[in-house]
Amino acid sequence: MVAIPPGSPLVLGIGDDCAIYRPRRSADDLLFTADQFIEGVHFLRETHKAADVGRIALARSLSDIAAMGGSPQFCLVSLCAARWASSRWVDAFFDSLTSYAASFGAVLAGGDLAQTETLACDVTVCGAVPRGTALRRDGARPSHEIYVSGKLGGSILGLTGGKGRASKAMKRHLNPEPRLALGKYLRESLHATAAIDISDGLSLDLERLCLASRVAAEIEDPPRFPGATLEQALHGGEEYELLFTVRPGTRVPASFGDLPLTRIGTIFKGSPGEMRHHGTTLAALGFDHFAKPLNHFNKP
């Protein structure tokens, strides 16, 4: 864990969806997040076209901005182009990424290019929120109500269902939708007390929220994507929905546009990170890149 020196303009460092930086006398706080998207780890050449890779690589970071209620400003993209990737592939990758960025008001501001054996990219996104208003993981308190957006398990169902690119679930996997409008609504209108995106799966990301807030959670079955199992909905990653908490009595609508908002449980005062599902212990089984030996990015 890296300590932030006193008086630093860095308001929040490692341990949330984004770091928060406060520029001198600025009206806004700035959010920063970086996510890698790597051949053989996060995607396969066979299932993901160049345009898919560009779009999903950016969506991963945009989802972190959404979780803190931010508006995307710009991105930096570092690409290791594998030897198999033609200039046409690279063009399609950047065309997809930049037009997807533009659809959220963000611009490609820079980056780096190199050539290696395996294709990998690293996408850094900067977002902005009015000073002091970013949604964080650490504000959930006992009695706060837990909600989730969307229907879960579709992405992992698409990836493992064996039905190829045509299935609804695979379309879901290949077309993640960062919930930027929802994040802004949670921050401005619902005054959510904590939020996180569930890109690593509901159980793992709920545990992170509970650990950061030093609370416990009791949940029911989350809403499921058609065909997804309960296991897939509880633990499947690459979802990009938002998990959030609100003060008891907050009037949360049943949907935000077409997107369902479902109450799935309640925060209680237990061991930090403790989770129960229908009264029995729920283990955090989502996908965690931050495995044991790599302790520099430890969660709080």
Place this chain on the structure above:
Amino acid sequence: MVAIPPGSPLVLGIGDDCAIYRPRRSADDLLFTADQFIEGVHFLRETHKAADVGRIALARSLSDIAAMGGSPQFCLVSLCAARWASSRWVDAFFDSLTSYAASFGAVLAGGDLAQTETLACDVTVCGAVPRGTALRRDGARPSHEIYVSGKLGGSILGLTGGKGRASKAMKRHLNPEPRLALGKYLRESLHATAAIDISDGLSLDLERLCLASRVAAEIEDPPRFPGATLEQALHGGEEYELLFTVRPGTRVPASFGDLPLTRIGTIFKGSPGEMRHHGTTLAALGFDHFAKPLNHFNKP
């Protein structure tokens, strides 16, 4: 080339050492740069220890901040840890990087971790300058004088001289010094009209400065690192010295601290990017990752 939409808080996009972002009502402009450092492309496991990799990976981006006169604020580090890299290696990498960052007032604010076959890292650094004062590549005008810091060619001499880690030149290669204090001095005191770091070699980076400023340059022999050839001083990369221009008559001291500042030539009105060395055409032979097929980061 990616166009910046009108009214965007992005003041400068792709095409300089850093992008420039202006936060709402901020006293500062923010500088952003990302650089990759990849096994087999930028370094070898045999010659570079974990601490070297951490330090140099950060130095590359810090040098871009120096070239624009900025003060480093924070960094984001995405690491693809190869399977050969033990947790001890990863610890040494991060320890080196974070303590090196701290020595320049910067903090590790986040990033991403994954495991792959080849070790690669991508370091994004944010720097700050008072609003509107960033040094850029595009301000050189005919009659402006061209200066360079330090003595050139040592890094390439160290890498190719075959004398191992003990030689002075190899120490130079393994211990790049981003010229942050000099960059600030150029911005605040000398009011340099343009600046660039020469991480890809003097000839290539001088060409970039001339292209951005739409001017030509006539230079003499640059100062050489002991033992380096003229070719190595003119074209060798990984130098991290600053190349800058000042208005004619500017009183530039012979050194900044221990670092020599040498006048090497003059800007003139010729074809943009044209360069002459002792009256004959000088070709840009430095190292360019941004090779032909990868045209998204085209220089202006």
